[in-house]
Amino acid sequence: MLKQKQNVRQTASKIKIVYDLRHRGAATSQQHSFIASSCGVVIRDNCPFQWESWAEIPEDTKELVRHELSKKSVAGQKARESKILLHHSGSKPFSYRLEERRQEGSKFPEIDMFKDVYVRPGNETAEQFYDTMVEKSTAVLQEAAS
Known part of the structure; x- marks a missing residue:
């Protein structure tokens, strides 16, 4: 995978993705992982954070982040409680x-x-x-x- 990333950066070529209609996604879990990782790299490289550590973030910004995470946590908890069965399969489709x-x-x-x-x-x-x-x-x- 690292070799593929280096090749894409050096040649400025596009990543060839095979789409599997039956599974409605990338043809292999390796491709799926590569796409997710590549997206993360693009975001990290092009949208840098303003602060290097949590300690440097102003308290009002920390509160905002905690509040947003708390809303999502409550919504997620309600959604989980409404389910009869919870799956334990990880991210594999x-x-x-x-x-x-x-x-x-x-x-x-x-x-x-x-x-x-x-x-x-x-x-x-x-x-x-x-x-x-x-x-x-x-x-x-x-x-x-x-």
């Missing part, structure tokens, strides 16, 4: 996880992905949903076999 399950030969990749993403010890709701899905998938397999 669900579509990539689903494709991995298919490549592994899973008969029910959506169910396997659900277990990986949502089922955690102590989360009875997710466990009940998963158990119901497994029962139904077993019934479908038995019916297909007979």
